[in-house]
Amino acid sequence: MGMPVLIYGKSGSGKSRSIKNFAEDEIFLVNVERKYLPFRKNFKYVYESDISEKIQNGLKKMPTKTAVIDDAGYILTNIFMRGNSRKKTGGDVFELYNKIGYDFWSLFEFIKKELPKDVIVYIIMHDETDDFGNTKLKMLGKLLEQKVCVEGMVTICLRCVTDEKGHHFITNSDGSDITKSPEEMFSDKVIDNDLKYVDTIIREYYGI
Numbered sequence: 466m467g468m469p470v471l472i473y474g475k476s477g478s479g480k481s482r483s484i485k486n487f488a489e490d491e492i493f494l495v496n497v498e499r500k501y502l503p504f505r506k507n508f509k510y511v512y513e514s515d516i517s518e519k520i521q522n523g524l525k526k527m528p529t530k531t532a533v534i535d536d537a538g539y540i541l542t543n544i545f546m547r548g549n550s551r552k553k554t555g556g557d558v559f560e561l562y563n564k565i566g567y568d569f570w571s572l573f574e575f576i577k578k579e580l581p582k583d584v585i586v587y588i589i590m591h592d593e594t595d596d597f598g599n600t601k602l603k604m605l606g607k608l609l610e611q612k613v614c615v616e617g618m619v620t621i622c623l624r625c626v627t628d629e630k631g632h633h634f635i636t637n638s639d640g641s642d643i644t645k646s647p648e649e650m651f652s653d654k655v656i657d658n659d660l661k662y663v664d665t666i667i668r669e670y671y672g673i
Contacts, residue, residue: 467580474625479632
């Protein structure tokens with residue numbers, strides 16, 4: 466039983482930056498958008514794909530106990546853009562959104578049911594804020610938002626924020642977002658933007 470952990474925030478809030486304190490051979494990095502990292506480090510194990518099935522195969526074979534999927538939201542976006550470029554009927558549109566929903570849901574199911582219990586996979590995503598100030602994951606289609614509720618599939622969901630003092634993680638919600646973590650896992654509501662530190666705390670908390 467592997468553990469998926471959600472890391473979300475706005476562009477520039479420090480999501481990708483948070484992995485920089487991992488050693489170069491310590492994580493399996495899935496670079497969905499094939500983009501450069503915002504710091505100088507060359508990770509040893511890097512896999513480039515935006516196809517859910519291929520990512521699952523990569524995770525199955527990875528040589529590390531920690532993986533990072535950055536930015537997982539583009540798995541959804543790229544399915545939509547590829548499918549939207551072709552002429553479609555109403556039924557085709559329905560099938561496209563079904564595929565978007567199934568591919569993303571199946572990734573979480575795979576992590577939880579197929580990976581060893583000492584494996585943690587950090588899934589990095591963008592967020593969006595509605596007109597009422599509520600912040601949630603940036604999704605595509607009603608299937609994932611209304612039927613699946615992706616954040617409900619994880620125990621830990623940390624939000625990246627930035628201010629004049631730098632980048633931080635928020636560990637628990639103020640009621641306007643989906644941030645959450647287990648009781649007494651983190652001593653503070655605001656912690657450093659350091660996913661290596663978070664990984665250590667999670668493993669100590671659960672005895673992994």
